[in-house]
Amino acid sequence: QVQLVQSGSELKKPGASVKVSCKASGYTFTTYSMNWVRQAPGQGLEWMGWINTNTGNPTYAPGFTGRFVFSLDTSVSTAYLQISNLKADDTAVYYCARPAVGSKGNAFDIWGQGTMVTVSS
Amino acid sequence: QSALTQPASVSGSPGQSITISCTGTSSDVGGYNSVSWYQQYPGKAPKLMIYEVSNRPSGVSDRFSGSKSGNTASLTISGLQAEDEADYYCSSYTSSSTRVFGGGTKVTVL
Numbered sequence: 001q002v003q004l005v006q007s008g009s010e011l012k013k014p015g016a017s018v019k020v021s022c023k024a025s026g027y028t029f030t031t032y033s034m035n036w037v038r039q040a041p042g043q044g045l046e047w048m049g050w051i052n053t054n055t056g057n058p059t060y061a062p063g064f065t066g067r068f069v070f071s072l073d074t075s076v077s078t079a080y081l082q083i084s085n086l087k088a089d090d091t092a093v094y095y096c097a098r099p100a101v102g103s104k105g106n107a108f109d110i111w112g113q114g115t116m117v118t119v120s121s
Numbered sequence: 122q123s124a125l126t127q128p129a130s131v132s133g134s135p136g137q138s139i140t141i142s143c144t145g146t147s148s149d150v151g152g153y154n155s156v157s158w159y160q161q162y163p164g165k166a167p168k169l170m171i172y173e174v175s176n177r178p179s180g181v182s183d184r185f186s187g188s189k190s191g192n193t194a195s196l197t198i199s200g201l202q203a204e205d206e207a208d209y210y211c212s213s214y215t216s217s218s219t220r221v222f223g224g225g226t227k228v229t230v231l
Contacts, residue, residue, distance in 0.1 A: 035220075037167075044124065044225040045159070045167065045210050061219050100172055106214045107157035107172035114166055 002026035004096050004112035011118045017084040020115045022096030029077035030054050032098045033105055036070065036081050039114075040092040048094075050105075051079060086119045093117075125150065125211055125223035132229040133201045141226045143194040143211030149221055151192035155214035158187055158196045160207050161225075167210065171196060198228070206230045 007021040022034065036048040049060040051070040058070040069082045079096055094115050097108035126144040133139040143150065143158075150156055156174045159167035169178050171187035174194065184199045194213070198205050211223040 037222075045161075045212075045222040047212070047220040047222060049219075059218070095166060097167075100169060100178060102176070103157065103172045104155060104214075106155040106220060107169055107212070108159075108167075109169040109172075109178055111166035111168075 002098075002110055004098060004110055006094075006096060006112035006115045009116040009118070011120065012086050013121055014086055014088060014119055016086050016119075017082060018086060018117055020081040020083075020094050020096075020117070022079045022081070022112050024077045024079070024098070027098075029074060034070075034072075034079040035097045035099070035108060037095040037097055037108075038092045039095070040089070043092075048081075053079070083117070086117075088119050090117060091119045123221075125213060125221055127209075127211060127223040127226045129224075130227045130229065132231055133198075134231045135201055135203065137201050138197060138199045139201060139228065141196045141198075141209055141211075141228070143196070143213075143223050145192050145194075145213055145221075147192060148216040149213040150189065150194050150211075152216060153214045154189070156187065156189055156194040157212045158185075159210045159212065160205075161210065162207050170209075201230055203230050 005023045030053045033050045035050040038046045048064045051058045071080045096112040098110040099105040100107045100109035158171040161167040174189045175187040209226045
């Protein structure tokens with residue numbers, strides 16, 4: 001079945017970096033873009049941006065430029081989110097999400113299970 | 122890009138219908154038919170309920186319907202059931218080629 005499986009929870013100190021993985025299965029990885037969504041504890045969803053899985057070209061939402069990097073390893077159908085110079089307010093669950101067919105890339109029907117990143121000294 | 126505006130909470134009794142609004146601008150909700158709705162239970166990933174304003178993915182109950190008028194989109198849940206108690210988020214494509222979510226609405230079944 002189509003699924004996205006993300007890496008496990010992370011506990012990091014301020015200033016450190018983290019790399020979250022999102023492994024796709026059940027479909028051709030390069031057929032769909034990959035989006036990233038953040039949800040801070042008790043808060044709503046924030047769209048972070050997306051990466052074109054054909055070209056590797058990333059697009060970042062305002063507020064997610066500089067310290068956030070999307071990347072791919074198409075040989076293993078995996079997308080990555082790397083966050084550098086972590087701050088306490090980066091503490092959140094990070095989701096990868098695949099667009100739904102027929103949604104023009106704007107709605108997401110396949111989601112990873114989420115990766116909790118906790119930043120604390 | 123500011124988040125779309127949703128009511129913080131909506132409640133209803135079993136069997137009733139409720140409507141959740143999602144207000145944006147002509148640069149997002151009003152400008153495109155790319156509004157989607159998600160249901161999220163605590164500790165779980167969101168689930169797509171509606172896309173392109175009013176389309177239901179396969180497997181989503183027909184008790185869920187979507188519409189749009191001007192800069193405001195709406196999600197209606199008919200025949201409210203206990204299992205519908207969850208958080209609901211709207212999302213829209215924007216003129217900046219980004220996507221934006223609403224702040225979320227907590228639905229309570231009385």
